[in-house]
Amino acid sequence: MAQNNNQMDFQEKYLSRGQLIWRAFLKHKLGVGALVVLIVLYLMALFADFLSPYNPAEQSLRHTYSPPTKVYRTYKGQRTKPYVLPSMSYVDKITYERTYKEMLFPRRLVIEKADGTRMTYELGKDGVESFKFSVNRVESIKVNGQWYDVKKSPAITDYFLFNYNENVLNKGVSRFETTSAVAQEMFFKTYKDRFGLTSEYDVEAVAVTEILDSIVIKKDGKFEMIKGKVVDYDYKTYPIKWFIKSWTGKLLWLFPSKLHLFGVDNYDNNQFVKFYIMGADLFGRDVFSRIVFASRISLSIGLIGVFITIAFALVFGGISGYYGGLVDEAFMRFAEIIMSIPGFYLMIMLRAVLPLDLPSTQIYLLIVFILSFIGWAGTSRVIRGLVLSIREREFVEAAVAIGLSNWKVLTRHVLPNTTTYLIVNATLRIPGYILGEAGLSFLGLGIREPQASWGLMLAQAQDVYVITRASWLLIPGVFIFVTVLAFNFVGDALRDALDPRSLG
Template structure:
């Protein structure tokens, strides 16, 4: 009896921990979730530091005869032809025409050598690191007229490595921004439906059913067709974010409503009403926090869906357009290349690898969060 009334220090420490402390401890034990966080950390860090990490801008290319279209990845050498180890360098390339296939072929010129330099200053291409710090320093580069293309070039001779990094800024951020807006709308409207009930509940739930009944892709294509083709790309970007958010809040609102319907009659809610607390305070301070664990898990699973949806829209040509780039628009270039993109120019498919990594990493994190908040799967 004494043991039951006086728990051990270890048991008391566990009892004193909050739900989120226990969930965080369980999340760290999930191996796939840890890998997902690591991959996402690398992806978002590379997107934030894209102007510094990339040797060129997303739209930079040569307009003269020196343009290098569909060039393969540049080979970086660490040994001279004599076998001596030296600082990394690349050779110049000359363009030849294959008389059998009539395609351009790029051959290294051993007589022209360009050393790879680090922390290169490019005053003609300034940028703001993290949107705040003015700079013109690039992590690496070569002197003109040399060029270095780690992942080859596209049809206009633009550096694929730089465009993938810049494209990640939009593809990764649109999932976060659209998800935040969807969650806010879902919490507000779902909270109103679950708390007020009556005609408010009926109106909001019928609106959710209309959104669910219409296919998302069809709705997005229809709404995008209402805007002119020559609209500013930035307006298109904001429009896509808004549409994705408006389409995606219904599922969150429905779940929040169901949870609030069950908590509305609990004693602490009734006590808050008896003390004169207004409706908005009761919903925000006493009822919605009970849905927070669900929202955390839902966010990690909604974001990859938005990334895929934006990539699909851009791939179809109704998403982000030039001169801005996303991973979907980069894959559209691969589509324009036809079957040859798979056989002769496989480097143009690299953006698809990044889409896969981002989606699978968010899925790993979502699975880890779901198991961490599930009491039946705690270790």
């Protein structure tokens, strides 16, 4: 039997240590996913002006605690591009709760006159400038099985008629009946003496009838009154667009730009039109825009704080471990004193001794200093232990033997070998600094208005009303949670990847 000997050529490939570490890191799926999340968050902070549809300091008291804006994809039953509608708020006089209702601003009317003829009016065409409606409103209550008219009042509703009553447009007459306890209580208090009512349950039902009386058209600067009813209409919609121009921001802190990633096209500057994808706060400011800008403070504090902490730890730990003696005793005893004080209380104490009326920029720098000061002691002790071990190795003895100074040996051969530990330590410490800033801001000792941080935004949401009625103000807490979790996952993945046993 003939045997075929197949000869296969194998090519050897040698990977550097960095490539081996990256290959091991990619095996950690949670770590890779967390790294992507962190990259997205830091890009969001870097391009905050471009991503924010509104100026984070812009207030709109018409939209206090406005919920996330509803996005529509259909118009009169037809599929269309995404758009939003104007909205306004009012405080219920019975429950004192703020309620938001969407408004329909007509742009085209088809009116049937008393003689049966139809006329079409459209804003901006044939000199038509605006519409107005005059409506008679009749309120009635049902007592002992009979209806009684209790109020007749004309009301000029302008565009707001379209807000709550489309039946008026279609039929000319609309009647709403309700047996809600709120309505019964309201009418009982008003008419109890007139009808001799003993309790709100004597009001069996409430009805509101609205009759379209007249339509006023402003055309070429003149007003024209028309008797009839609206049989068809189109209302204004405000489309959501990509790459839209609105408020002026600074791209990368340097270049003024009005271009933003997305926003609503408010083509007629309607003051009721807003696009809040995450709602609004007490002052009507866009929560999403404030979260994006707040990420600059919350995310940068962690990076800058860790950088300063590592610098302190390398100086104190490296010198202590390499020189030893009295220097080691002095540095390490000081570090132990810092470590003996609980970190959060030390942070509050350091912040409390500083003036409370400082600008946000100075407060930001102080918080970075405070967080760095309380974090370096523990890291310096670990660095000292690593240096004690590294200075006894052969390559360090060889460097000393060829005549290098102690400073060059320490900075070129000893401290660089602590890099692996410092990378892992940094990724695990950054979440602590982010939480530290959030804690200070939550207690009113951190970033102040008009600047924003995730902790400050969360502090403004510590109210029963917010928790029950405006829960979207708690979204910054979600960002803090996701960021801290992502850094921990990346730290775990780096720790595993830097383990020599995982390099293969």
